[in-house]
Amino acid sequence: MSVIPGELVELDGGRLVLPTNADPAGAGHQKIGFRRLAVGLDVGGRGDDPSALVIIRAESRPYMTGRGWQQALTPPDYVVVYSETARLDEATDVVEWVGQKLQKLKNWHLTFDATGLGAPLTSMFHAAKIPALSVSITAGATFSRKGNLARVSKQVLFENAAVCLQNGTLRIAGGLPEREKQALMSEIQSVEYAETSAGNLTLKAGGRGHHADRFSALTLALIGETHFQPARFETAQLAGYWG
Template sequence: MSSDLVERGDGTLALHTSADPAGAGHQRLGFRRYAVGLDVGGRGEDPSALCIVKAESRPFMTGRGWQQALTPPEYTVVYTEAARLDEATDVVDWVVARLLKLKNWHLTFDMSGMGAPLLSMFQAAKVSPLLGVTITAGSAYDRRGNTARVSKALLFENAASCLETGTLRIAHDLPERDALLAEMQSVEYAETSSGNLTLKAGGRGHHADRFSALCLALIAETHLAPQKMVVSKIAGYYG
């Protein structure tokens, strides 16, 4: 039995089964892809930020004959960048230039406020897969097609939970690792006008654009990834 891991063109990971039909019947497909998050800034001192998270789940032999299983998904921050761009067209050009260097990616961006016009602009630029997120209050989320609504609290708490469990890691050689960590540490609870507690990033004089982009990339993987439905027929069954 071969245990060589093969990355296919569509980003799926497979183990060789030596063309044995018995092995093929037990094959499990993992994945390696890049979740790209974009926090859209405003004009002046508020930059836009990009964060790229590598998502991976690998197949492995369980030791029980040909049986295969998948490792739990792991997420690693492999790239982050911030840029001050005043025009929406400049933001689109900047993001597209980064995406052209990747394979098997999907883009998630904040379409609240300044990001609202970007959905149609990204579509015109043939950016796909694409997901525009409107950030809301509360703690819920939902997705409809290429748009979604996600609460700010869920965005931040999801990242914090993944960091705590070790599911999410930051590459040790990430060039802007210290800046990203500083932004994470700036997240704090704040009281709203109605007396409710909400998570707020960028406290104590910090921007948290990179961290917000990270949260968008991660939530697309953990909560908003489209699910595949497989339809099959049962042979020899009469009900």
């Protein structure tokens, strides 16, 4: 396989690199980016409350800075590339539905709402050998993780999505079917602050008598990428330094 200098190469696990043509000087400056899929699942109930699946393509690309062999990474970019809802009465049906979608993907990670109706899915995904991060949605404004279990407040979920939408790091793909795009945009626009009985402000989505299943799935996919993906740490030796 011939590699064109400056052309990105995708390695296993969705890692992105620029070829250095085996030059040691170039290899010492190589930065490793990524291209992967963040999958979010909001588990619905019976009747008019569907389950929703949203897929976000996350990408950070290495590039040449123009200073010799020096490379840098672009800021992470998140694009909603898929959205779907399904009315499924049984938890086994949800696991099968999600599993069929994931079989067609590569370099993905799944985050789902394990609060309430989603609670049984933690063990069911494990039994089906589908790696998944189970999120219990809480009050307050904190998040934490232990193994494949996480606790995230609704405020963190919603505000994370709002900030990424506002600064342009999160976008909706132009190729998303118009029906799904309009439904998702409508749910995003329905998010608002509301006062609880205790007098605290909380974020709500969907409005009275409505659901915001796609938006909830979007926030889960995004939080799985922005807060719970392992960071890559690199070490390097300083040149020309005396201390």
